[in-house]
Amino acid sequence: MKSTLLYLLGLILLATLTVQQTHAQTYQDVKQILISKCAVCHKSTDGEAPFPLETYQDFKKRSKMVKEVIQTSFMPPWMPNPHYQDFANNRQLSSTEKEMIIKWIDSGAPEGKNKVKRQVAASAPLLTDRKPDLTLKIDKPFIVKGNNKERFVLFRVPFEMLEENTIEGVEFYSNNKKVVHHVNYMFTSIPDISMDLKAGDPYIDNAEETDLKKLMQYEPYQTNPIFYTGWVPGAxxxxxxxxxxxxxxxxxxxxxxxxYSATATDEQSVVGVNLYFKKKPAKRQVRIISLGSGGIGERDIYPRFVIPPNQVSTFSLKIRTPEDQSLLYVWPHMHYLGKDFLAFAVTAQNDTIPLIHIPNWNFEWQEMYRMKKLVKIPAGSTINIVGTYDNTANNPQNPNSPPKQVYSTGNMTAKDEMLTFLLIYAPYQEGDENVSLE
Ligand code: HEC
Structure with missing residues (x-):
């Protein structure tokens, strides 16, 4: 009896699937996918991609190109190997979604009749429809000179409030994201009211040469941050x-x-951060820790972190976890020579916990990866980080021609190299494995 029922159900399912497949695709069928997977970056205002993909006309006009980037999986960009560890913020298209879009384009990309209301791209799926509680940003727009040079600029933004607040969400803000290549930012508490939060230059443009004396001004704001994070296109x-x-x-x-990316014309840039507050103080404080270059275990990278020219070389780092931890995010970081990034934990019982594998590292596409559920790393586990670097002339991103010996000088410019793995975590509590981040 049961099996007959299942059989019937199966038939019905198959029938609906077949109906869906033979039905000609129109824009109305693929709109939701395209908007949610493409328009997050391809926006007409302050988008980070070179052109908008928001309306039927936008997609129709570039349909050939759209097909190509979808077929080659160049778009939407997603670097980690999902078979090693998958993440809540995976933005890849499923094979069914790909098929639907390609079919639609192959049939001439018709618009279709029953127009579905225009949908907005959800850039913040978990805090949709919420306005930030506080935006901290620079006062005056910074002019990014159109001299085709990339530059690093430090900005300081002071804040002073009546009370502490618990942070539920952090979102990088910019009026003009396409000139921003990536950003790191850190929050430091300065309770001492004799310290003027506005002392010194409001920004330090590090483009031409590193001016150490200038940089020292910001040292009190950077030595003991309470939290730091970053932004990359798409995040x-x-x-x-x-x-x-x-x-x-x-x-x-x-x-x-x-x-800042190199630009050919002068561009205005305002940068800041949108903060979302929680109503109640957080019982579980999240922390960020940085392992490797510029962080814990910098000197324990093996072999010594000096990347010889004209070869591909691999470096690794092992760090013990002192307490039971629950991981929320992982954030791998290398620069232009990076080729492959792998991180996993090995427990005291010799079980392996896969964390992330990026088989084709690309400096242009970095990201903080959000676990689908909290991942427990038991005390006594060893976090293993393995980075492979291609310092040959075959690496089109190699900043040196001919290739030169490269190492980490600590001032974090893109010509340096790094092997860094950042973890956002909280001390573990029973049941954390079931906490979803999707
Ligand atoms: C994470 C942000 C992001 C998402 C999501 C994204 N794009 Fe892009 N896209 C970019 C950026 C940035 C570029 C420019 C890349 C470059 O020049 O290397 C780009 C370039 C392109 C190009 C031009 C490629 C070329 O060869 O010049 C096409 C076409 C494109 N995207 C289509 C899409 C489609 C279709 C989707 C959704 C299925 C999508 N993109 C999703 C950021 C994004």
Missing amino acids: SVEYYPQDFGWTLPKRGVVVFTVH
Whole structure:
């Protein structure tokens, strides 16, 4: 009896699937996918991609190109190998979605009749329809000179409030994202009211030469941050579920380190951060830790982190976890010589916990990867980080021609190299494995 029922159900399912497949695709059928998977970056205002893909006309006009980038999986960009570890913010198209779009384009990309209302791209799926509670941004737009040079600029943004706040979400803000290559920013508490939060230059343009004396001005704002994070094209809100969050102090400074892309024309840029508050103080404080270059275990990278020219070489780092931890995000980082990034934990019982594998590292496409569910790393586990670097002339991204020996000088310019792995985590509590971040 049961099996007959199942059989019938199966038949019905098959029938509906077949109906769907033979039905000619119109824009109405693929609109939701295209908007949610493409328009997040391809926006007409402050988008980070070179042209908008928001309306039927936008897609129709470039349909040939759209087909090509979807077929080759160049778009939407997604670097990690999902078979090793998959993430909540995976933006790849499923094979069914790909098929639907390609079919639609092959049939001439018709618009279709029953127009579905225009949908907006959700850039912050977990905090949709919420306005930020606080935006901290620079006062005056910075002019990015159109001299075709990339530049690193540091900005300091002071803040002073009546009370502390618990952070539920952090979102990089910019009026003009396409000139921003990537950003790191850190929050530092300055309770000492004798310290003037506005002392020194409002920004330091590091483009031409590193001026150490100038940089020293910001040292008090950078030595002991309470939290730091970053933004890369495509990244949306960093979000903490349930009781998780971190505490923004009453008084302090945010320092933004902005890597601007080279541009041919002068561009205005305002940078800042949107903060979303939680109603209740977080019972579970999230922390960020940086392993490798510029962080813990910098000197333990094996072999010594000096990348010889004209060869492909691999470096690794092992760091022990002192306490049971629950991972929310992982954030791998290398520069232009990066080729392959792998991270996993090995427990004291010798079980392997895969964390992330990026088989074709690309400096242009970096990201903070949000776990689907919290991942427990038991105390005594070893985090293994393995980075492979291509310092040959075959690497089109190699900044040196001919290739030169490269190492980490600590001032984090793109010509340096790094092997860094950042983790956002909280101390583990029973049941965390079931906490979803999707
Ligand atoms: C994470 C942000 C992001 C998402 C999501 C994204 N794009 Fe892009 N796209 C970009 C950026 C940035 C570029 C410019 C890349 C470059 O020049 O290397 C680009 C370039 C392109 C190009 C031009 C390629 C070329 O060869 O010049 C096409 C076409 C395109 N995207 C289509 C799409 C489609 C279709 C989707 C959705 C299925 C999509 N993109 C999703 C950021 C994004």
